[in-house]
Amino acid sequence: MMRLLLFVALFVLGSRALEFELEELSKYIDSHQEEYVQTLREWVAVESDSSDVLKRSDLERMMDMTAEKLKAMGGTVELVDIGVQELGGGKTIPLPKVVTAQFGSDSSKYTVCVYGHVDVQPAKMEDGWATEPYNLTDINGNLYGRGASDNKAPVLAWIHTVEAYQALGIELPVNVKFVIEGMEETGSNGLDAMIVSKNDTFFADVDYIVISDCGWLSRRPALTYGTRxxxxxxxxxxxxxxxxxxxxxxxxxxxxxxxxxxxxxxxxxxxxxxxxxxxxxxxxPLSDEEWRLYQDVEFDVENYKAKIGVSRLMYSSKVDLLAHRWxxxxxxxxxxxxxxxxxxxxxxxxxxxxxxxxxxxxxxxxxxxxxxxxxxxxxxxxxxxxxxxxxxxxxxxxxKPWLADTQHPLYKAGREAVKKVFKVDPDMIREGGTIPIAKTFQDVTRKSIIMLPIGGFDDGLHSQNEKMSRYNYIEGTKLFVSYLHEVGQIKRD
Amino acid sequence: MMRLLLFVALFVLGSRALEFELEELSKYIDSHQEEYVQTLREWVAVESDSSDVLKRSDLERMMDMTAEKLKAMGGTVELVDIGVQELGGGKTIPLPKVVTAQFGSDSSKYTVCVYGHVDVQPAKMEDGWATEPYNLTDINGNLYGRGASDNKAPVLAWIHTVEAYQALGIELPVNVKFVIEGMEETGSNGLDAMIVSKNDTFFADVDYIVISDCGWLSRRPALTYGTRxxxxxxxxxxxxxxxxxxxxxxxxxxxxxxxxxxxxxxxxxxxxxxxxxxxxxxxxPLSDEEWRLYQDVEFDVENYKAKIGVSRLMYSSKVDLLAHRWxxxxxxxxxxxxxxxxxxxxxxxxxxxxxxxxxxxxxxxxxxxxxxxxxxxxxxxxxxxxxxxxxxxxxxxxxKPWLADTQHPLYKAGREAVKKVFKVDPDMIREGGTIPIAKTFQDVTRKSIIMLPIGGFDDGLHSQNEKMSRYNYIEGTKLFVSYLHEVGQIKRD
Missing domain, CATH: 3.30.70.360 (Alpha-Beta Plaits)
Structure with a gap:
C-alpha cells in the first residue's frame, strides 16, 4: 500500500514537474519573440535561391550561418560535402553542403532527427511583391519575406526549441539531430546519396524523423500523414x-x-x-474511416474557391475535394x-x-x-x-507517394502536443504535392516519419508575398517543445 | 510597197536593236555579280527584324539605306510616314517609313510599280543556323542569310535592273515606281492605309503592279497567279x-x-x-482546267518529301498535294x-x-x-x-486570298520573259502562303497584278538557313530586265 502511494505521489509530482517545465519553456519562448523575429530577418535577408547558380555564394553563406548557429549552441556539427551539380556542357559547380548536427547522445533516450531546408524559391519585386522579398516586413503580425514560411521559420523554430531547453537548463527529453539542406527547391540534388551513405552512421541511432516543410489546411493546426x-x-x-x-x-x-x-x-x-x-x-479505395476523417477536417470550400479565383471546382463537396487533392x-x-x-x-x-x-x-x-x-x-x-x-x-x-500510419505513437504524440499548445485536436491532413525526401527517408532509413507543420494555410509558398505569422512562428516553437516532450514519453516496445 | 519594206526593215532593225540591248544588259549584270552580292551582304547585315521592337532602329536604318540607294540613282524618293504601332498599355512607337520612288514619268509609256519589303523574320544561331544569320555566307554558290531570299535579294534585283539600264544609257521601256515597306513580316501594319491615301496620287498613273515576294516551285521558273x-x-x-x-x-x-x-x-x-x-x-470546286494545269506543273513529290524530311505526306498524288497547298x-x-x-x-x-x-x-x-x-x-x-x-x-x-487571270497580258509578258532568259516555259503556280498586300493592291488600286518570283524552291523562307542562290539572284535580275522589256511591248487597248 505504501509503495503504491509513494508511486502515485512520485508520478503526480513528476507530471507536475513536467508541466511546470513546459510552462517555463513557453514563457521563455514568448519573452524571446523579438529575438526570434530578428534572427528570421537575418536569415530571410540571405538570397539563398537554389535555382540561380549566380546566387550560389549566398546559398553557401546561408549553410555556413546555419552551421555556426548550431555550433554556437554546442552541437556536434558537420558540413557534409555532397558533390557537384552538372550545369550542362561538362560544367559543374559544388552543391551547397548539407548541415548535420547532434544534441545529446543518451542511449536511454529516443533520437529525433529534424529535416529542413534553408534554400528558397526565386523572388523579385517585379513578380508582384508588395514588399521587398528579402527584407522581412512585419504587417499586422504577418512577417512577409521569401522563405519565411518555406522553410526558414520552421527550421529556426526547431533550433530555438533546443536553445530554450538549454537556456533554462532543462534536459532535452530526447536526443535531437538536424539535417538541413540547401537544394530542396530544385529537387534535393545530392541528398538521397548522402542519406544512403550515412545510413549506418548518422542515421543508425535515429528513431524518428520529423519534417516541418509543409503547412496547415485552415486556421486549425494539422498533422500531415501523406503526400502524393x-x-x-x-x-x-x-x-x-x-x-x-x-x-x-x-x-x-x-x-x-x-x-x-x-x-x-x-x-x-x-x-x-x-x-x-x-x-x-x-x-x-476510399475507406469509411478515411471518409469520416475527411468530414472532420476543417476546410472551407468557398474560401478555397475565392483564394484560387474560380467560380466552380471539379467537385462541390468537401470530402470529394479533399480526396481528389490528397x-x-x-x-x-x-x-x-x-x-x-x-x-x-x-x-x-x-x-x-x-x-x-x-x-x-x-x-x-x-x-x-x-x-x-x-x-x-x-x-x-x-x-x-x-x-x-x-x-x-x-x-x-x-x-512515389508517402503515407504514414496515423495510429503510430509519433502521431499520437503529435495530437497530444497540438492539444496542449492550441487546445484543439489537430486536423489529420495530406499534401497534394510531393515531398520526395519523405519517401527516401522511409525507404532508406526505415524509420518512422511524421510531418509536423507550423506554416499557415495562406502563407503563399512559392508565390508572391510569402509570409509567416508571428503567431504560427511562436506558437509553433512551443508546439515543437511540447512535441519533444511527448515523444520522450512514448513507451518502449 | 516601199513603205511596207521600210516598215519591215525598221521593225527588224528595231527588234535586233532591242535584242542587242538585252544582250548588253545581260552582260552588264553578269560582270557586276560580285558588286550585287556585296550589296546584298550589306543589306543582310542589318537586323531589320520587324517583330522585335528593340530592333526598330536597325529597321529604320534599313529603310534609310533603301531610300539612299534609290536617291543615289536619281529617283524621286519619299520616306512616307505611316503612323504608329500600338504596343499595348497605351504605348506606341513610330512605324518604319515606307520608301516610294519613281524613275521616269513618260506618259507614253506604261508605269510599272514594284512592291517589296526589306524587313525580315527573326533569326538566332540557337535556332539551328549553320552560319551567322546576319552574315551573308557563300557556300557553293548559295548565299545564306536571314532575308536573303525574303525579300532583300529580289528588291535589290529590281533596283539593279533600273541601275543596269541607267549605266548603259539605255532608255527604260517603262516608267518604274517602287513601294518598299518594313512591316511585311508582321502583317504590313500601316501599308493598307498608305495605299488608300495615295491611290489618287502615287498610284494614279500606275498601270501594273509587280510583286516578287515569293519563290519557284521547282528548278523551273514560275509565274504565280494566286495566294491563299x-x-x-x-x-x-x-x-x-x-x-x-x-x-x-x-x-x-x-x-x-x-x-x-x-x-x-x-x-x-x-x-x-x-x-x-x-x-x-x-x-x-476544282475545275477540269485546273486539274490539267496542276498535272503540267513540275513538282517532284519525292523531292518535296525529302526536302521536308518526312516519310509520308497528307496526300500521295501530285495533283492532290498541289491542290491542298494552293x-x-x-x-x-x-x-x-x-x-x-x-x-x-x-x-x-x-x-x-x-x-x-x-x-x-x-x-x-x-x-x-x-x-x-x-x-x-x-x-x-x-x-x-x-x-x-x-x-x-x-x-x-x-x-483574303488573291487570284489573277493567267491570260492577262502581264502573264503573257511574264511567259515571254521567262522563255527568253531561261529557255523554258514557266510553271503557272499559286502560293500556299498569304501576301495580303496583293489583295489590297487589287481591291484599292484596281490595277492588274503579277507575282514574278525569282527565289528558289528550297530557299527556306522563315526557316533556319534561309538562302538565295547566286544563280537565281543574277538570272533573276536578267528576268526583270527582260520583263520590263516585254511589258513595254504590251499593246494599248
Whole structure:
C-alpha cells in the first residue's frame, strides 16, 4: 500500500514537474519573440535561391550561418560535402553542403532527427511583391519575406526549441539531430546519396524523423500523414526536319502539333476522369474511416474557391475535394516545348513539339507500372492516327507517394502536443504535392516519419508575398517543445 | 510597197536593236555579280527584324539605306510616314517609313510599280543556323542569310535592273515606281492605309503592279497567279486568378490547359479534314482546267518529301498535294502562350492559356464568315465541356486570298520573259502562303497584278538557313530586265 502511494505521489509530482517545465519553456519562448523575429530577418535577408547558380555564394553563406548557429549552441556539427551539380556542357559547380548536427547522445533516450531546408524559391519585386522579398516586413503580425514560411521559420523554430531547453537548463527529453539542406527547391540534388551513405552512421541511432516543410489546411493546426508522388512525362512528336511555314506547307504536311494535341486530349475527360487504362485500378479505395476523417477536417470550400479565383471546382463537396487533392491521381498538362509560345502571331508549323504533363501518384500506384501504362496507351492512341510522325514518351520523374500510419505513437504524440499548445485536436491532413525526401527517408532509413507543420494555410509558398505569422512562428516553437516532450514519453516496445 | 519594206526593215532593225540591248544588259549584270552580292551582304547585315521592337532602329536604318540607294540613282524618293504601332498599355512607337520612288514619268509609256519589303523574320544561331544569320555566307554558290531570299535579294534585283539600264544609257521601256515597306513580316501594319491615301496620287498613273515576294516551285521558273489568305485566331481559356502548383491544386481545379487542348482537338481530323461546320462548303470546286494545269506543273513529290524530311505526306498524288497547298483551306496549330514552354520540367497549372492557330483562306471563303463559323463552333464545343473557365476567341488577322487571270497580258509578258532568259516555259503556280498586300493592291488600286518570283524552291523562307542562290539572284535580275522589256511591248487597248 505504501509503495503504491509513494508511486502515485512520485508520478503526480513528476507530471507536475513536467508541466511546470513546459510552462517555463513557453514563457521563455514568448519573452524571446523579438529575438526570434530578428534572427528570421537575418536569415530571410540571405538570397539563398537554389535555382540561380549566380546566387550560389549566398546559398553557401546561408549553410555556413546555419552551421555556426548550431555550433554556437554546442552541437556536434558537420558540413557534409555532397558533390557537384552538372550545369550542362561538362560544367559543374559544388552543391551547397548539407548541415548535420547532434544534441545529446543518451542511449536511454529516443533520437529525433529534424529535416529542413534553408534554400528558397526565386523572388523579385517585379513578380508582384508588395514588399521587398528579402527584407522581412512585419504587417499586422504577418512577417512577409521569401522563405519565411518555406522553410526558414520552421527550421529556426526547431533550433530555438533546443536553445530554450538549454537556456533554462532543462534536459532535452530526447536526443535531437538536424539535417538541413540547401537544394530542396530544385529537387534535393545530392541528398538521397548522402542519406544512403550515412545510413549506418548518422542515421543508425535515429528513431524518428520529423519534417516541418509543409503547412496547415485552415486556421486549425494539422498533422500531415501523406503526400502524393509524381510521374512527370515528356511526350515528343517529331515530324519535318525543321519548322515550316504554315502557308507554304499547310495542308500537305501531317503536323506534329495536331498529332500531339490529339493524343493529349485522350489523357483526361472534361469531368476529371483519367482515361489511361489501368491507372484508376491501382488506386486504393476510399475507406469509411478515411471518409469520416475527411468530414472532420476543417476546410472551407468557398474560401478555397475565392483564394484560387474560380467560380466552380471539379467537385462541390468537401470530402470529394479533399480526396481528389490528397488521395486520387490526376493529370495536369503543363505546356508544350518547341511550339510558338511568345505573344503575337507566327505562321509556323513546329517540326518537333514536346508536351509536358504529370500524373500525381497515390497508394497503391507504382511509377514503373504507370510509366508502362502511359507509354503503351499514348502509342496506341497515336497509332490510330496513322501519322508518319514519330512519338517518343519519356518519364523523367517517378516519385512515389508517402503515407504514414496515423495510429503510430509519433502521431499520437503529435495530437497530444497540438492539444496542449492550441487546445484543439489537430486536423489529420495530406499534401497534394510531393515531398520526395519523405519517401527516401522511409525507404532508406526505415524509420518512422511524421510531418509536423507550423506554416499557415495562406502563407503563399512559392508565390508572391510569402509570409509567416508571428503567431504560427511562436506558437509553433512551443508546439515543437511540447512535441519533444511527448515523444520522450512514448513507451518502449 | 516601199513603205511596207521600210516598215519591215525598221521593225527588224528595231527588234535586233532591242535584242542587242538585252544582250548588253545581260552582260552588264553578269560582270557586276560580285558588286550585287556585296550589296546584298550589306543589306543582310542589318537586323531589320520587324517583330522585335528593340530592333526598330536597325529597321529604320534599313529603310534609310533603301531610300539612299534609290536617291543615289536619281529617283524621286519619299520616306512616307505611316503612323504608329500600338504596343499595348497605351504605348506606341513610330512605324518604319515606307520608301516610294519613281524613275521616269513618260506618259507614253506604261508605269510599272514594284512592291517589296526589306524587313525580315527573326533569326538566332540557337535556332539551328549553320552560319551567322546576319552574315551573308557563300557556300557553293548559295548565299545564306536571314532575308536573303525574303525579300532583300529580289528588291535589290529590281533596283539593279533600273541601275543596269541607267549605266548603259539605255532608255527604260517603262516608267518604274517602287513601294518598299518594313512591316511585311508582321502583317504590313500601316501599308493598307498608305495605299488608300495615295491611290489618287502615287498610284494614279500606275498601270501594273509587280510583286516578287515569293519563290519557284521547282528548278523551273514560275509565274504565280494566286495566294491563299489567312484567318489567324487566338483562343484564350482563362481559369484561376494565378498559376497554381499542380501538386497542391491538381484534381480540384478544372484546368484551362485541358479545356484548351480539348477544343483544339476538334478543329481538324488526323486525315486533314476541317471539322468546323460550313468552312468546306465555301470552297470553289476544282475545275477540269485546273486539274490539267496542276498535272503540267513540275513538282517532284519525292523531292518535296525529302526536302521536308518526312516519310509520308497528307496526300500521295501530285495533283492532290498541289491542290491542298494552293486552293484548299487548312488548319495549323502554331502553339500556346501562357503555358510552360521552356526546356525541363515545371509542375504548374497555367491560369490563362492562349492557343494560336490559323486557317488558310481560298476562293470563295470570306474571313468575316470564317470568323463567325470558328467562334461559334469553338464556343459550342467548349460549352459541351461544362467548364467554369472563360473562353475568348479572337480573329487577329483576316487576310483574303488573291487570284489573277493567267491570260492577262502581264502573264503573257511574264511567259515571254521567262522563255527568253531561261529557255523554258514557266510553271503557272499559286502560293500556299498569304501576301495580303496583293489583295489590297487589287481591291484599292484596281490595277492588274503579277507575282514574278525569282527565289528558289528550297530557299527556306522563315526557316533556319534561309538562302538565295547566286544563280537565281543574277538570272533573276536578267528576268526583270527582260520583263520590263516585254511589258513595254504590251499593246494599248
Amino acid at each position: 508522388g509524381n510521374c512527370y512525362f515528356f511526350a515528343e512528336v517529331e515530324g519535318p526536319k525543321q519548322d515550316l511555314h504554315s502557308g507554304v506547307y499547310g495542308g500537305t504536311v501531317i503536323e506534329p502539333m495536331t498529332d500531339l494535341i490529339g493524343i493529349l486530349d485522350t489523357l483526361i475527360s472534361p469531368s476529371g476522369k483519367i482515361l489511361i487504362p489501368g491507372i484508376r485500378d491501382a488506386v486504393a 488521395r486520387y491521381p490526376t493529370v495536369s498538362i503543363h505546356g508544350i516545348e518547341g511550339a510558338f509560345s511568345a505573344p503575337g502571331s507566327k505562321t509556323v508549323i513546329p517540326a518537333k513539339v514536346i508536351a509536358k504533363f504529370s500524373i500525381r501518384q497515390v497508394p497503391n500506384m507504382d511509377p514503373a507500372t504507370v510509366e508502362k501504362q502511359v507509354t503503351d496507351y499514348l502509342h496506341t492512341v497515336f497509332g490510330r492516327r496513322k501519322s508518319p510522325n514519330k512519338l517518343k514518351v519519356t518519364m523523367i520523374i517517378g516519385a | 489568305g489567312n484567318c489567324y485566331f487566338f483562343a484564350e481559356v482563362e481559369g484561376p486568378k494565378q498559376d497554381l502548383h499542380s501538386g497542391v491544386y491538381g484534381g480540384t481545379v478544372i484546368e484551362p490547359m485541358t479545356d484548351l487542348i480539348g477544343i483544339l482537338d476538334t478543329l481538324i481530323s488526323p486525315s486533314g479534314k476541317i471539322l468546323i461546320p460550313g468552312i468546306r462548303d465555301a470552297v470553289a 486552293r484548299y483551306p487548312t488548319v495549323s496549330i502554331h502553339g500556346i502562350e501562357g503555358a510552360f514552354s521552356a526546356p525541363g520540367s515545371k509542375t504548374v497549372i497555367p491560369a490563362k492559356v492562349i492557343a494560336k492557330f490559323s486557317i488558310r483562306q481560298v476562293p470563295n471563303m470570306d474571313p468575316a464568315t470564317v470568323e463567325k463559323q470558328v467562334t461559334d463552333y469553338l464556343h459550342t464545343v467548349f460549352g459541351r465541356r461544362k467548364s467554369p473557365n472563360k473562353l475568348k476567341v479572337t480573329m487577329i488577322i483576316g487576310a
